[in-house]
Structure formats: structure tokens, C-alpha cells
Amino acid sequence: MSWLSRLTNAFRPDRLDDELEEELRFHLEARAEEAVHRGANPQDAAVEARLRLGNPLHTRETSRDAKLLPWLESLLRDARFGFRMLRKDSAVTAAALASLALAIGASLAAFALVDALLLRPLPVYQPERLVQLSTWDERDPHENYTFNYPLFERCRQATRGxxxxxGMSNQSPEAVVFAKSGGVQEKVRLQYASGNALTSLGIRPALGRLLNPSDDLRPGAHPVAVLSYDFWMRRFGGDPAVLGRWFSNGAKQFQIVGVTAKGFTGIEPGKDTDLWVPTMMWSVPEDLSDAGSYWFIVLGRLKPGVTAEAVRPILQGVYANFLREQAAGFRADESRAVVDSFLHGSLHVLPAPNGPSRLRETFARPLWILAAVAGLLLLIACSNLANLFTARALAREREMALRISIGAGRGRLLRQLLVEGLLLAGAASVLAAMFAAVAAPSLVGLLSTSDSPAYLDLHPDWRMLTFLLLACTAATLLFALLPALRASGVSPHEALKSGGKQSVRSSALRSMLAAQIAFSFVVLFVAGLLLLSFRQLTHVNLGFRKSGVVLIGVETTDPNPFAKIYYTPAARLTALQLVDRVREVPGVRNAAMCEFGFFSGSLMGENVRIPGRAPGDGGIYGVPVSPGFLETTGVRLLEGRTLAPSDFTPTPSVVLVNQTFARRYYPGEDPVGKRFAFAERDRDLPQDIIGVVQDVRLQSVRQPAPPTVFVPLRGLNGTLAVRVDGDPWKVVPLVRRQINAFGHSVRAGDVTLQSALVDDDLVRERLLALLAGFFALAALALAGVGLYGVLSYSVVRRTKEIGIRMALGARQSSVVRLVVREIAAAAGIGIAAGLVLGRLLARPVESLLYEVKAGDFWSLALPLTLLLAAAALAAFRPAYRAAKVEPAVALRNE
Amino acid sequence: MARQDALQGSLPLLVLKILARRGPLHGYGIAVQIEAMSEDILRVEEGSLYPALHRMEEAGWIKAKWATTPSNRRARAYDITAAGRKQLEGELIRWRSITAAVDAVLEQA
Structure with missing residues (x-):
């Protein structure tokens, strides 16, 4: 028999025992029968046979050891024993299991997200050789990742070899129509890519060919497209006949020439791409030669033996030349300092093994915080379990002492206790994996906004498995090892003496409790900060009413969407007619047109020249709107009058300004009736201020309103803001039909709710607040359970002492004080430690907060109150029990 | 006592030899055979016979299966394996050289 048979024997020792038993029984019977044969009496024969065989137990044990792996067998015996012990206190075990599963599950889900978004390299050839270029401008100090095409071309030439x-453009949703699909428009996520992009990444085609450098030669001359594998499967069911098929994107036609290999979903984790077309097909051909148009990112693959440091000086040289040429075109009166700081711009070569990701930029910090909090939760759960194990070890002290005194080794006891812990952690890990499998994808759902859904590859892999195993092992060591070491180190002499001293171990229990309270405090503190910040954000006065307003894009069917014809006086009047037509739709309470809606992501920067103020101080934002816009969106007019149709003259010259504008440029004056001019357009035309409106946050809840002017709409291109009665989705189809029936080569485009745009702006804060709330509740529950357990245990253990005190005349209140005092001390130390730890963790959190500071009254009062409330709740029952101890009963029990 | 001690190290050798010659035997049969063939001089310590058998089984020298005796009872019968035969040869050589050495000492003393 091999070790394999011994392994299997270890799992069924009972059967093995039976066989040994039977074999020996046969021997005894055969021996006795023979003796009877020779004339002995049967009873003597049986005795004689047994004597000759010797101690059957010893025989059996020796044989057993030969037949199975003894260590494994005893390990399994430990496991079975541990299982019985755990099942004995099934309520406690269930609570421990649930809290550990919750904590490990939360950690695992956090790890899955962190891994998918931040750590895992792209599924491409040698991702460690990928780099991304960025530029740095002293005046606007952050990495800028977008490039203009001429600069990119020069960089490419200079580093060839x-x-x-x-280059790759930002992925954007575009409406396309596939041939043979009945003319239905479909949204696809399209990305413009250099001809060598996919091959440089090391992607292979699953079908047909990829883009190649010959697709990168002349603007507009390469109408080819490559599908992603996932999109090919999803949209075409993997049909190979997709090759050669045409589709139209606006006025352009493209032919599908290939499909990328399975597994590659794009360069940006979190944003899957459906199809790639050459950069030469970019919708605005002029951008390909315009050095002022920044519209795509630049990635690169280092050739073998070349380092990023080696190519950086070359690229820096190219960039410096480019900046000098640009500066030559500056106005003569530009200040020396401005020119100098412009020329100091630098170009960086950054490693990009996991690709560029805007999702990552937005969520890296929140995710790390989330991971840290999940880790804290795991620590809380572990200290909870450590308490449980310590308390149990104390309760089993006599058992341990007895086992040691009859010869069990310390290692043997240690193993028994660790196996018990591992059993619990293993079961919790299985539950945790199930929890994370549900939780992680729903977290990704929370990262999505209405117009850019997030996709992350979260399928379980060896990385997650490794993490789970590590978490499980670490947890076991944390919560089981220390109590096990203590318990197995028990001195039998001390412990077997009735009511031996246990103060050493109680202090261990208390310090564990303090640690737990410290961790809980930190979690509550951080969660409180995030929740308070979110509350501030949701109470910000935006300056407009977000509910009940639908934004409907008005698109042109003209092949050139930038046709100047849409910015003509005639187009302006046509737009007003369109608004009037939309107002006729039943269910529409009011409607107006604007060039872009609030929070749409688009902004129009302007420079103004105010008489009596220095130039260069006039950076403001302009919002072109039709009459009725203020009423439709709920922006209050504070002074003067609003825009009227009569203001829409061929060269309109009236504006509304907001409060910030009025405060900044006309402090202490009434701006209505004053005049100023725009610096860059209509230079000479003075603009009359006809009214002042409330401040409106234009693009973010967090950013206060910039100086803003509302000007008459410039053309027919833009967005309709429609205030509706009741369910907007009932009214929207009617409005769309009205727009499509309007003529003038316009059609209805994207539809979004104004409230959705605002909510999307807070998606990160909402995610954090939601998770913070969840973690806070979990931490609170864990702390309460832990406290309750320790207190109850302490009361049970001190019942006799309490009985004696009461018999000697102690009052109930002093007994309660006695019980609560040591816990209160532990809690005090825990909270003090938590404050220190909380300050440390608060620093990375602070940049995410809005109008809340770590150390504010509520940021401290909230966690403190909650923790104390939970503690009081947890202490109530044990304290009550202590107060109700009957001296007579307590003393009789001994 | 002396008789049993003499057997200590040589039990596997005897078991292998008997199994090699007599084919499948159960534990009791092996004990009886050893006693009978040594004309009752060698008496097997039964307490150590079975552990020895099980160790040899684990080592792969003998194999066991449950068989039915003529009296229709289940007994575990052992038989020698190829590896056991090889082991037997080795053990025999070792045994002979030891006894020869002991003889030599006894004659010269």
C-alpha cells in the first residue's frame, strides 16, 4: 500500500479499526478452537488465547500507525473535535462566523476592485514595456495626458527605433448604423487609434486583420474598423461573415476588416471598447494638422533594451522646440513671466503597464481608503474572535490542565486550538467568497454613471484565491494563535486548584477589547467624515432645480456638424421656433434651449474687458440660452429683467450676470445698466447688463459658481431643457417626435435627466458614503457583540465574588460599577488610541471631503456618541445580570 | 523469554519464507506454521506478529485480502509479493552471514 492508501485510511479510521478488530478476533477464536480440540475446556482456552496475544489495544495502536498517516489522522481528529466544540456553542459560533465572513468578504470585494482597477496589468504582450507620455505646465500644475497631432508626429519621428x-483618442459613445440592420441606430463605444496601436500592444486578430501602419497615412482615406471580441460576440454572435460589412457613423462609411483576440477589451480598465478606427478618420480632419487641438493620448512600447530614461531627453528636446515655436506666436504684450513659465513645460515618460484609466484617477484614492477600512473591519472581527477564543480558552482551562497533566504535549494542544480556528476561518472564507461574488459587481455598478457605464473584469482568478487564502490564514493566526499559546501554556498545578488566579488572562482580554474599540472608532470616524461630507454635498444650493427637467440633445443631420450656418441670426430664430413647437407638446410645462445643459461637461470660457479694470482679469463662463431658460430650469432672477425674444437681434448685445460676476466686477454697485465687452469676439460691441441672476454651479457640486453670464443663444446647435409634469419618460417620446418633425435638418439626440447629471457628479461621493455607512454599521455591530461577549463572560466568572460582596452588604450600583469599570477603562484607552490612529488615516481622506474637516465637532461627536451608545446597549444585559446576582445562589454553586 | 527474544529481528524473515513456500496464509496460520516447523522451539509473540504483518504490508513485501476459511469464516490472508521475494533473498543472505559470524566466534572462543 502506498501513502495514498494511508491517506485514504486517515479519512476512514473507523473502518480500519473494524478490520483490525476482526482480524484479531479471528486469531483468538482459531487459537481457542485448537486448544479445545486438544481437550482444554473452552473457557480456559479463550483466556489462554487472549493471554498469548497480549494487550490487544497496544497491538491495534501499533498496527494503526503502520496503516495510516498518523499526523493527518490526528489532525482530522482535531478537526472533528473542533467541529464538535464549535457546534456546542452554535449561537456564538454563528455570530463569529457571520462577522468574520462579513469582514473577509468586504476585504475580498475591496481587493477584487483594487486589483481589477489599479493593480492588474493589461492583458497584452509584455505590459511592463508600455509607457504613456504626459506634459507638465507650471501654470497649471497637473499631468496633462492629451496631445495634439503635430506634436505626436514629431515625437514619433524622433524616437523611431x-x-x-x-495615439488613442478618448473612447466615446457614437451612434452608428450597420448595413443590413434596417437602418437602426446603435450606440457603440468607439475609439480612434493609430494604425500601429493594436499591433504595438501585441494584440492578435481573432478574425481578419487588425489596423496597421498603412491605415495611418492620409486624413479621411482609411474607412476601416476592427471590432473587439466581446462586441463581435455580443452584437454579431461571433458570425465570421461580419468581415467586409459596412456601417455608417454620421456621414462616414466604415468597413469591418477584423476582430481582436479574446480577452482584450481596450486599454482603459473599466471602459470596454467596441470598435477601433484609424485616427486618420477623426471626425474633424483639421485637428490632424492643428497644433492647438488636444484630443488623444499617446502611449508607446519601449523596444528591448531601451529604458524610459533613455528616451525622455529626446522627447523633452522635441517638446522644448515645439513650445518655442508656439511662444513665437504669442502676443507682443505678453508678460515675460508668462512666456518663461510656458517654455519651462516638461514632457514625462510614465510607465503604463495597466493602461491609462480615468476611472482609476477618479477612484484610486477612494478604493484604497475602502480597502484600508475593510482591513480595519477584518482586524475588528479578528479581535472579536480572539476575545471569543480567549474566553473559551479560560473556560476550558481545566480541560487543558487535565490534558497536560495526563501527558498531552503543548504542541498537541496548540494544534488542536489552531485547527479549531482554521476550521472557523475556512468556513468564513467560503461564505466570504460568496459575499464578495455578489458585492464586488454591485460596487462596480455604483461606479457607473448614466452615460459611461463601468465594466471591470471581476471573474475569480488565482490572485483573488491567493488573497482569500492569505486573509484566511492571517485571520486565523491573529485570532487563534495568541489565545492558543496562552491556553496551552497553562500550568496544571495552578489551574486545577479551584478558582485559580486568572488576572493575567483577563488583562489580555481587556487589551484585545481596547484594540477592538480603537479600530471601531477609526472606522466610525472615517465613515462619519465621508457621510458628513456627502450630507454637505447633497445640501448644496445648486442655484437651479434639478428635478423635473429633461435635457434633449438637438443634433443636425448635416454631414458637417460644425457648419457655420448654425451660428447665424436665421438659425437663432429657427431655434426659438423649435422651442415654441416643443412647448405645445402636452405634458411640457416649459421649454428652453441652451448650447449645453448644466453639468453636461461642456463649458464656454470667455474673457471680458470691464471698463476701468486691467485686462487678464476677465476669465468668466458664458452660457448661451433662449428666452424662458431661467424659468424652465428654476434659476432665480434677482434684479432687472430676463431675456426676451426681442433681444435676439442679428447682433445681440444684452447679458444676464450672476451674483459672483456682480460681486467681482461691480463691488458695491448695481450692475444693471452697466456695460462691458467680450475680449475675443464681437470686440467692439458693448454688452448691456439687463439683470442679475442667482449663482449657479455649472459643472460640479463641489465647485462654487464661477463668474457667469447668460447670453442669447448663438444658433440651432445645442440642448433643449424641458420641464415636464409627471413622468418625464411619458413626455420624452412626444417631444422627440415633435423635434424630428420640425425639419430644418435637425433631429432629437441624447436624452438625460438633469437630476441624473447632478447625481453622476457625486457618484464617487455616493459610493464612498454608502460603503462608509455599511462599514460603520458593521463595525458598530462587531464592537457591540465583542463588548457584550467580554462583559457577560466577566460577570459569569465573577459571580462568586459578586455574591460575596453582596452578602457583605454591597449595593447593586456598586456591583454594576465593579463590572463596568474595567470595561470602561479598556474603552477609554481604545478611544484614545482610535483618535490617534484616526488622525493618521484622516489625512488621505481629507482631500475627498467637502466642507468637513477631521477634528470638527460632529466628526468627533458622531463616532463617540455611536460607540458609547453601542457600548451602553451591549453592557446593559450583563450589568443587569450582575446586579441581580442572588448571594445565596451564587455561593451555593461552589 | 529467551526463545522469543531470539525471534525479534528475524520475524519478517520467517514470515516471508513461510509465505514464499506455503502460499496465502492468515496470521494465525503463520504463527502455527512457525511453531510447528521449529518443533515448538520458536514461539511467536503474537502481540508483535500483527503489527509486523501490517508494517510489511505497508512496505509492500506482502499483500492481504479477505478470504473465507474452510470453516466458512472471514479471515485476512497474506501472500508474498515480488518485492517481498527480493527482500527475502536479502534477508536470507544477511541472516546467513550473521549466523556464520556468530558460529565463527563460538568456535574460536
Missing amino acids: QLELF
Whole structure:
């Protein structure tokens, strides 16, 4: 028999025992029968046979050891024993299991997200050789990742042979119509890519060919497209006949020439791409030669043996030349300092093994905080379990002492206790995996906004498995090892003496409790900060009413969407007619047109020249709107009058300004009736201020309103803001039909709710607040359970002492004080430690907060109150029990 | 006592030899055979016979299966394996050289 048979024997020792038993019984019977044969009496024969065989137990044990892996067998015996012990206090075990599963599950889900978004390299050839270029401008100090095409071309030429550079536009949703699909418009996530982009990444085609450098030659001349594998499967069911099929995107036609290999979903984790087309097909051909148009990112693959440091000086040289040429075109009166700081711009070569990701930029910090909090939760759960194990070890002290005194080794006891812990952690890990499988994808759902859904590859892999195993092992060591070491180190002499001293171990229990309270405090503190911040954000006065307003894009069917014809006086009047037509739709209470809606992501920067003020101090934002816009969106007019149709002259010259504008440029004056001019357009035309409106946050809840002017709409291109009665989705189809029937080569485009745009702006804060709330509740529950357990245990253990005190005349209140005092001390130390720890963790959190500071009254009062309330709740029952101890009963029990 | 001690190290050798010659035997049969063939001089310590058998089984020298005796009872019968035969050869050589050495000492003393 091999070790395999011994392994299987270890799992069924009972059967093995039976066989040994039977074999020996046969021997005894055969021996006795023979003796009877020779004339002995049967009873003597049986005795004689047994004597000759010797101690059957010893025989059996020796044989057993030969037949199975003894260590494994005893390990399994430990496991079975541990299982019985755990099942004995099933309520406690269930609570421990649930809290550990919750904590491990939360950690696992956090890890899955962190891994998918931040750590895992792209599924491409040698991702460690990928780099991304960025520029740095002293005046606007943050990495800028977008490039203009001429600069990119020069960089590409200069580093040829060392670095294979390629550009990729931001992925954007576009409406396309596939041939043979009945003319139905479909939204696809399209990305413009250099001809060598996909091949440089090391992607292979699953079908047909990829884009190649010959698709990168002349603007507008390469109408080819490559599908992603997932999109090919989803949209075409993997049909190979997709090759050669045409589709139209606006006025352009593209032919599908290939499909990328399975597994590659794009370069940006979190944003899957459906199809790639050459950059030469970019919708605005002029951008390909315009050095002022920044519209794509530049990535590259380092050739073998070339480092990022080696190519950086070359690229820096190219960039410096480019900046000098640009500066030559500056106005003569530009200040020396401005020119100098412009020329100091630098170009960086950053490693990009996991691709660029805007999702990552937005969520890296929140995710790390989330991971840290999940880790804290795990620590709380572990200290909870450590308490449980310590308390149990104390209760089993006599058992341990007895086992040691009859010869069990310390290692043997240690193993028994660790196996018990591992059993619990293992079961919790299984539950945790199930929890994370549900939780992680729903977290990704929370990262999505209405117009850019997030996709993350979260399928379980060896990385997650490794993490789970590590978490499980670490948890076991944390919560089981220390109590096990203590318990197995028990001195039998001390412990077997009735009511031996246990103060050493109680202090261990208390310090564990303090640690737990410290961790809980930190979690509550951080969660409180995030929740308070979110509350501030949801109470910000935006300056407009977000509910009940639908934004409907008005698109042109003209092949050139930038046709100047849409910014003509005639188009302006046509727009007003369109608004009037939409107002006729039943269910529409009011409607207006604007060039872009609030929070749409678009902004129009302007410079103004105010008489009597220095130039260069006039950076403001302009919002072109039709009459009725203020009423439709609920922006209050504070002074003067609003825009009227009569203001829409061929060269309109009236504006509304907001409060910030009025405060900044006309402090202490009434701006109505004053005049100023725009610096860059209609230079000479003075603009009359006809009214002052309330401040409106234009693009973010967090940013206070900039100086803003509302000007008459410039053309027919833009967005309709429609205030509706009742369910907007009932009214929207009617409005769309009205727009499509309007003529003038316009059609209805994207539809979004104004409230959704505002909510999307807070998606990160909402995610954090939601998770913070969840973690806070979990931490509170865990702390309460832990406290309750320790207190109850302490009361049970001190019942006799309490009985004696009461018999000697102690009052109930002093007994309660006695019980609560040591816990209160532990809690005090825990909270003090939590404050220190909380300050440390609050620093990375602070940049995410809005109008809340770590150390504010509520940021401290909230966690403190909650924790104390939970503690009081947890202490109530044990304290009550202590107060109700009957001296007579307590003393009789001994 | 002396008789049993003499057997201590040589039990596997005897078991292998008997199994090699007599084919499948159960534990009791092996004990009886050893006693009978040594004309009752060698008496097997039964307490150590079975652990020895099980160790040899684990080592792969003998194999066991449950068989029915003529009296229609289940008994575990052992038989020698190829590896056991090889082991037997080795053990025999070792045994002979030891006894020869002991003889030599006894004659010269």
C-alpha cells in the first residue's frame, strides 16, 4: 500500500479499526478452537488465547500507525473535535462566523476592485514595456495626458527605433448604423487609434486583420474598423461573415476588416471598447494638422533594451522646440513671466503597464481608503474572535490542565486550538467568497454613471484565491494563535486548584477589547467624515432645480456638424421656433434651449474687458440660452429683467450676470445698466447688463459658481431643457417626435435627466458614503457583540465574588460599577488610541471631503456618541445580570 | 523469554519464507506454521506478529485480502509479493552471514 492508501485510511479510521478488530478476533477464536480440540475446556482456552496475544489495544495502536498517516489522522481528529466544540456553542459560533465572513468578504470585494482597477496589468504582450507620455505646465500644475497631432508626429519621428509610439483618442459613445440592420441606430463605444496601436500592444486578430501602419497615412482615406471580441460576440454572435460589412457613423462609411483576440477589451480598465478606427478618420480632419487641438493620448512600447530614461531627453528636446515655436506666436504684450513659465513645460515618460484609466484617477484614492477600512473591519472581527477564543480558552482551562497533566504535549494542544480556528476561518472564507461574488459587481455598478457605464473584469482568478487564502490564514493566526499559546501554556498545578488566579488572562482580554474599540472608532470616524461630507454635498444650493427637467440633445443631420450656418441670426430664430413647437407638446410645462445643459461637461470660457479694470482679469463662463431658460430650469432672477425674444437681434448685445460676476466686477454697485465687452469676439460691441441672476454651479457640486453670464443663444446647435409634469419618460417620446418633425435638418439626440447629471457628479461621493455607512454599521455591530461577549463572560466568572460582596452588604450600583469599570477603562484607552490612529488615516481622506474637516465637532461627536451608545446597549444585559446576582445562589454553586 | 527474544529481528524473515513456500496464509496460520516447523522451539509473540504483518504490508513485501476459511469464516490472508521475494533473498543472505559470524566466534572462543 502506498501513502495514498494511508491517506485514504486517515479519512476512514473507523473502518480500519473494524478490520483490525476482526482480524484479531479471528486469531483468538482459531487459537481457542485448537486448544479445545486438544481437550482444554473452552473457557480456559479463550483466556489462554487472549493471554498469548497480549494487550490487544497496544497491538491495534501499533498496527494503526503502520496503516495510516498518523499526523493527518490526528489532525482530522482535531478537526472533528473542533467541529464538535464549535457546534456546542452554535449561537456564538454563528455570530463569529457571520462577522468574520462579513469582514473577509468586504476585504475580498475591496481587493477584487483594487486589483481589477489599479493593480492588474493589461492583458497584452509584455505590459511592463508600455509607457504613456504626459506634459507638465507650471501654470497649471497637473499631468496633462492629451496631445495634439503635430506634436505626436514629431515625437514619433524622433524616437523611431527606440520607442513605438501610438495615439488613442478618448473612447466615446457614437451612434452608428450597420448595413443590413434596417437602418437602426446603435450606440457603440468607439475609439480612434493609430494604425500601429493594436499591433504595438501585441494584440492578435481573432478574425481578419487588425489596423496597421498603412491605415495611418492620409486624413479621411482609411474607412476601416476592427471590432473587439466581446462586441463581435455580443452584437454579431461571433458570425465570421461580419468581415467586409459596412456601417455608417454620421456621414462616414466604415468597413469591418477584423476582430481582436479574446480577452482584450481596450486599454482603459473599466471602459470596454467596441470598435477601433484609424485616427486618420477623426471626425474633424483639421485637428490632424492643428497644433492647438488636444484630443488623444499617446502611449508607446519601449523596444528591448531601451529604458524610459533613455528616451525622455529626446522627447523633452522635441517638446522644448515645439513650445518655442508656439511662444513665437504669442502676443507682443505678453508678460515675460508668462512666456518663461510656458517654455519651462516638461514632457514625462510614465510607465503604463495597466493602461491609462480615468476611472482609476477618479477612484484610486477612494478604493484604497475602502480597502484600508475593510482591513480595519477584518482586524475588528479578528479581535472579536480572539476575545471569543480567549474566553473559551479560560473556560476550558481545566480541560487543558487535565490534558497536560495526563501527558498531552503543548504542541498537541496548540494544534488542536489552531485547527479549531482554521476550521472557523475556512468556513468564513467560503461564505466570504460568496459575499464578495455578489458585492464586488454591485460596487462596480455604483461606479457607473448614466452615460459611461463601468465594466471591470471581476471573474475569480488565482490572485483573488491567493488573497482569500492569505486573509484566511492571517485571520486565523491573529485570532487563534495568541489565545492558543496562552491556553496551552497553562500550568496544571495552578489551574486545577479551584478558582485559580486568572488576572493575567483577563488583562489580555481587556487589551484585545481596547484594540477592538480603537479600530471601531477609526472606522466610525472615517465613515462619519465621508457621510458628513456627502450630507454637505447633497445640501448644496445648486442655484437651479434639478428635478423635473429633461435635457434633449438637438443634433443636425448635416454631414458637417460644425457648419457655420448654425451660428447665424436665421438659425437663432429657427431655434426659438423649435422651442415654441416643443412647448405645445402636452405634458411640457416649459421649454428652453441652451448650447449645453448644466453639468453636461461642456463649458464656454470667455474673457471680458470691464471698463476701468486691467485686462487678464476677465476669465468668466458664458452660457448661451433662449428666452424662458431661467424659468424652465428654476434659476432665480434677482434684479432687472430676463431675456426676451426681442433681444435676439442679428447682433445681440444684452447679458444676464450672476451674483459672483456682480460681486467681482461691480463691488458695491448695481450692475444693471452697466456695460462691458467680450475680449475675443464681437470686440467692439458693448454688452448691456439687463439683470442679475442667482449663482449657479455649472459643472460640479463641489465647485462654487464661477463668474457667469447668460447670453442669447448663438444658433440651432445645442440642448433643449424641458420641464415636464409627471413622468418625464411619458413626455420624452412626444417631444422627440415633435423635434424630428420640425425639419430644418435637425433631429432629437441624447436624452438625460438633469437630476441624473447632478447625481453622476457625486457618484464617487455616493459610493464612498454608502460603503462608509455599511462599514460603520458593521463595525458598530462587531464592537457591540465583542463588548457584550467580554462583559457577560466577566460577570459569569465573577459571580462568586459578586455574591460575596453582596452578602457583605454591597449595593447593586456598586456591583454594576465593579463590572463596568474595567470595561470602561479598556474603552477609554481604545478611544484614545482610535483618535490617534484616526488622525493618521484622516489625512488621505481629507482631500475627498467637502466642507468637513477631521477634528470638527460632529466628526468627533458622531463616532463617540455611536460607540458609547453601542457600548451602553451591549453592557446593559450583563450589568443587569450582575446586579441581580442572588448571594445565596451564587455561593451555593461552589 | 529467551526463545522469543531470539525471534525479534528475524520475524519478517520467517514470515516471508513461510509465505514464499506455503502460499496465502492468515496470521494465525503463520504463527502455527512457525511453531510447528521449529518443533515448538520458536514461539511467536503474537502481540508483535500483527503489527509486523501490517508494517510489511505497508512496505509492500506482502499483500492481504479477505478470504473465507474452510470453516466458512472471514479471515485476512497474506501472500508474498515480488518485492517481498527480493527482500527475502536479502534477508536470507544477511541472516546467513550473521549466523556464520556468530558460529565463527563460538568456535574460536
